[in-house]
Amino acid sequence: MSSKLVMKTLWPxxxxxxxxxxxxxxxxxxxxxxxxxxxxxxxxxxxxSGARMFxxxxxxxxHRELTGGRPINAMNMQGSVAAPAGYRKFxxxxxxxxxxxxxxxxxxxxxxVRCLVFEVxxxxxxxxxxxxxxxxxRIETVQPMRHFGTLGKTYNDPYFxxxxxxxxxxxxxxxxxxxxxxxxxAIIDTxxxxxxxxxxxxFSGHMNFVDSNEEDFSRDVHGxxxxxxxxxxxxxxxxxxxxxxxARLWSIKACWSARPGDLSAQCSTFTLAKAINFAVTGEVDxxxxxxxxxxxxxxxxLLQQAIKRDITVVAAVGSDPGxxxxxxxxxxxxxxxxxSKNNEKEHVQIMGSNIxxxxxxxxxxxxxxxxxxxxxxxxxxALIRERKPHLSADTMKALxxxxxxxxxxxxxxxxxSVNACRLLARLAGSQCGDGD
Numbered sequence: 001m002s003s004k005l006v007m008k009t010l011w012p013x014x015x016x017x018x019x020x021x022x023x024x025x026x027x028x029x030x031x032x033x034x035x036x037x038x039x040x041x042x043x044x045x046x047x048x049s050g051a052r053m054f055x056x057x058x059x060x061x062x063h064r065e066l067t068g069g070r071p072i073n074a075m076n077m078q079g080s081v082a083a084p085a086g087y088r089k090f091x092x093x094x095x096x097x098x099x100x101x102x103x104x105x106x107x108x109x110x111x112x113v114r115c116l117v118f119e120v121x122x123x124x125x126x127x128x129x130x131x132x133x134x135x136x137x138r139i140e141t142v143q144p145m146r147h148f149g150t151l152g153k154t155y156n157d158p159y160f161x162x163x164x165x166x167x168x169x170x171x172x173x174x175x176x177x178x179x180x181x182x183x184x185x186a187i188i189d190t191x192x193x194x195x196x197x198x199x200x201x202x203f204s205g206h207m208n209f210v211d212s213n214e215e216d217f218s219r220d221v222h223g224x225x226x227x228x229x230x231x232x233x234x235x236x237x238x239x240x241x242x243x244x245x246x247a248r249l250w251s252i253k254a255c256w257s258a259r260p261g262d263l264s265a266q267c268s269t270f271t272l273a274k275a276i277n278f279a280v281t282g283e284v285d286x287x288x289x290x291x292x293x294x295x296x297x298x299x300x301x302l303l304q305q306a307i308k309r310d311i312t313v314v315a316a317v318g319s320d321p322g323x324x325x326x327x328x329x330x331x332x333x334x335x336x337x338x339x340s341k342n343n344e345k346e347h348v349q350i351m352g353s354n355i356x357x358x359x360x361x362x363x364x365x366x367x368x369x370x371x372x373x374x375x376x377x378x379x380x381x382a383l384i385r386e387r388k389p390h391l392s393a394d395t396m397k398a399l400x401x402x403x404x405x406x407x408x409x410x411x412x413x414x415x416x417s418v419n420a421c422r423l424l425a426r427l428a429g430s431q432c433g434d435g436d
Contacts (some may be wrong), residue, residue: 044211045145051145054117054120054143055115056115056116057114073232100124106273107275114242115270115274119272126364127144141298147267148291162240173420174421175245179245181190181291183385184204184248185231187252187288188272192224193358194206199227199249199358200377202227203250204249207250207253220360221360226375231246231248248333252279254274286314290375292316293326303329312391316371319370334347337372354367384396388427
């Protein structure tokens with residue numbers, strides 16, 4: 001199929017996020033997790049039905065005691081599961097005692113807990129049930145199901161001249177010192193068209209935490225666009241170039257669209273927890289979260305584990321009040337588009353309007369929003385990680401922080417985007433050659 005540039009601007013759209021079918025190429029496999037993956041349930045939970053659900057965790061020690069250490073297949077949305085008798089008895093007692101129904105469970109091995117999803121009846125008050133369940137001796141934590149939203153509007157590479165933000169950041173010049181080679185970037189988002197002419201061969205693997213529909217996976221727009229910004233192939237005579245064209249990508253689907261081809265999508269605490277846990281227990285260096293939503297204790301716990309392991313976590317800043325998570329988590333690099341009027345001094349600011357990127361079916365389009373500013377920062381982080389592979393999360397954040405003016409367009413205007421050439425030249429002990 002020939003390349004096609006769709007010449008239109010996509011205005012801001014919110015992508016509400018929510019939760020395995022393909023075996024990973026390199027990720028280490030936890031036996032319990034892999035047992036779940038063999039029979040993927042449809043994990044799509046709408047915001048309406050999610051309002052009746054909550055998530056509870058129990059420790060790995062309790063889980064082993066109830067199951068004798070045997071893995072449990074993931075529950076489907078009808079509640080059926082083949083499970084050891086002790087575990088089944090525990091679940092039955094919980095359901096009967098509180099009048100609730102279990103809809104899913106999943107191991108979160110990175111923090112050593114089992115994640116259980118329950119649904120209250122239409123006549124029950126969810127908050128009251130949560131308070132009661134939290135008192136159970138085998139339950140560690142309990143919290144409501146949350147929903148989140150990403151903020152996206154929809155070299156000899158023929159469209160490189162249209163990549164204005166890349167030129168502003170001197171991305172092409174920075175490739176003298178780094179192209180992201182060897183750096184693993186996890187894109188937790190919708191699916192990606194991994195066969196796109198500018199993305200083919202760029203992936204270490206892909207996972208689907210939503211369903212087993214590979215056709216929909218390849219038609220997802222938002223994740224495909226995020227992947228192109230970070231690591232579209234360069235010098236292939238087609239399309240565009242990514243900021244870190246030699247980085248290796250993991251497409252981890254935790255979000256689904258209402259209709260194939262839509263930019264908007266939704267997902268929940270449960271599916272994001274599964275996806276983040278998968279990335280944290282793997283070999284990734286960077287996690288891209290082009291999303292924003294309300295605070296979430298379980299997801300924050302997983303992200304803190306990622307940061308503890310020196311995984312760079314990059315997240316979009318939301319525009320709605322109370323929707324600053326996960327960018328608000330300590331150690332996460334918070335990104336906003338430089339055109340926003342709501343930038344705070346600690347936010348990394350990158351151009352986010354009319355960003356050219358890949359679209360399913362060998363097409364290209366312009367996108368806008370902090371989702372795409374975030375993807376650009378993940379690309380920059382991949383360049384830095386190539387030069388400094390053992391960089392701590394705190395040091396990475398400091399390099400990209402708004403007060404790092406020596407790496408920006410000027411030393412007086414902190415709103416200028418990071419100058420990739422100057423930043424990489426300094427790390428390489430060289431000069432960019434543009435008067436730095």
